[in-house]
Amino acid sequence: MIFWQALTPVHPGTGQDSSSVIDLPVAREAATGFPVIPASSLKGVLRDGRDDEQSNRLFGSLENAAELTLTDARLLLLPVRSYAGTFAFLTCPLVLERLKRDQKALGLPELKAPIPNPGQTEALVPKNTQIVHANQVILEDIDLSATVGGAEALAQELGQLVFGAESSYFVGRFALVSNEVFDYFCEMGLEVIARVRLENESKTVANGALWYEEAIPAETVFSSFAIGNGFEELNRPYIQIGGQASVGRGLLRRLGGE
Amino acid sequence: MSQTRSQKDMQQALELVSSLERADPEVKRIYGGLCHSFPVMVLQSGLCQAVAFSADKASGDGKRAQAHQHLLEHLGEMLGVRGKLLEALQSAPTPLYMHHTRRVLEAWVYFKRFAVSVLEVQAGEDHEK
Numbered sequence: 586m587i588f589w590q591a592l593t594p595v596h597p598g599t600g601q602d603s604s605s606v607i608d609l610p611v612a613r614e615a616a617t618g619f620p621v622i623p624a625s626s627l628k629g630v631l632r633d634g635r636d637d638e639q640s641n642r643l644f645g646s647l648e649n650a651a652e653l654t655l656t657d658a659r660l661l662l663l664p665v666r667s668y669a670g671t672f673a674f675l676t677c678p679l680v681l682e683r684l685k686r687d688q689k690a691l692g693l694p695e696l697k698a699p700i701p702n703p704g705q706t707e708a709l710v711p712k713n714t715q716i717v718h719a720n721q722v723i724l725e726d727i728d729l730s731a732t733v734g735g736a737e738a739l740a741q742e743l744g745q746l747v748f749g750a751e752s753s754y755f756v757g758r759f760a761l762v763s764n765e766v767f768d769y770f771c772e773m774g775l776e777v778i779a780r781v782r783l784e785n786e787s788k789t790v791a792n793g794a795l796w797y798e799e800a801i802p803a804e805t806v807f808s809s810f811a812i813g814n815g816f817e818e819l820n821r822p823y824i825q826i827g828g829q830a831s832v833g834r835g836l837l838r839r840l841g842g843e
Numbered sequence: 844m845s846q847t848r849s850q851k852d853m854q855q856a857l858e859l860v861s862s863l864e865r866a867d868p869e870v871k872r873i874y875g876g877l878c879h880s881f882p883v884m885v886l887q888s889g890l891c892q893a894v895a896f897s898a899d900k901a902s903g904d905g906k907r908a909q910a911h912q913h914l915l916e917h918l919g920e921m922l923g924v925r926g927k928l929l930e931a932l933q934s935a936p937t938p939l940y941m942h943h944t945r946r947v948l949e950a951w952v953y954f955k956r957f958a959v960s961v962l963e964v965q966a967g968e969d970h971e972k
Contacts, residue, residue: 604952606882606948606952607883607886705937706936706937726891726892727937727941765941766941769941769944773886775886779883792968793965793966793967793968795966795967797883
């Protein structure tokens with residue numbers, strides 16, 4: 586299992602989408618609507634454009650199936666602006682149950698901490714939290730009542746699993762929220778960037794040349810898994826993924842994992 | 844057989860946007876621009892702030908104020924909120940507020956489309972300050 590953290594906003598694009606108010610939205614899972622980095626994007630980057638015999642064997646070719654299997658990088662922790670503590674790392678029971686299911690499928694040790702179900706207006710946080718103000722976790726324009734200590738075991742275990750030595754950076758900002766609240770921020774908490782094309786002569790916006798792009802924010806953590814052993818391509822500490830590399834999008838670092 | 848939510852949204856958006864087809868050209872242009880920019884404002888600042896911005900702009904008699912008045916009326920119709928929209932949003936419990944936000948974004952896809960096809964206003968034609 587591999588964890589990836591976005592160091593800059595990521596745009597795994599889908600092209601134009603007529604079902605969104607955003608012209609260029611990010612890829613999302615069909616069933617949940619959570620942002621996702623498709624496995625094909627990860628595979629393309631790890632392959633790095635190589636077409637030699639070894640890469641054909643590992644990543645596949647027209648003649649051969651790949652030896653290495655990669656999955657989509659799923660959302661694990663979503664950073665959301667917080668009144669206290671600058672930002673919060675959010676996750677929800679559904680995401681953690683799926684992580685456990687993946688761990689079981691791969692034969693890895695499963696999360697041991699219980700996964701409580703927060704109420705729709707509640708955020709469960711560990712004891713050493715930085716994101717509580719006046720008994721509330723205030724996220725964007727949503728105020729949730731804080732249950733301090735309600736996610737102690739989860740925060741500690743996830744912190745070690747994903748962030749290792751940097752665990753305290755995560756624990757102080759961790760909040761477990763309901764599936765509905767998480768879903769809401771997956772829709773509302775992403776970056777929206779206005780882009781324009783200027784007329785050469787006047788340097789004003791060309792007619793109809795204003796569009797909006799969506800990006801998964803920096804700090805987001807994804808989980809994915811790779812099936813197969815001994816592939817040095819997987820050991821890269823940093824990768825660039827998705828569109829708009831020239832404007833700094835898509836830089837990911839590898840975290841923890843087994 | 845009942846209709847899908849999407850069908851109902853499309854029908855309602857078409858009726859509301861079309862009601863401005865013969866409006867003053869400047870009001871129509873500003874309203875059409877708002878159809879493009881309003882959902883982005885909701886995503887960036889939240890529904891309450893976006894509606895408060897519009898309510899502020901709607902006070903007065905100018906053509907921009909008229910366009911914002913239409914926008915607020917249409918939002919209220921779409922959300923099924925009777926009376927003052929901003930007050931209703933401010934007093935809504937969190938789950939209802941989240942629901943309203945998501946309904947606006949879902950339905951607004953059609954307002955954007957009809958701003959182009961019915962009112963013939965492209966994104967960026969109205970430069971709101």
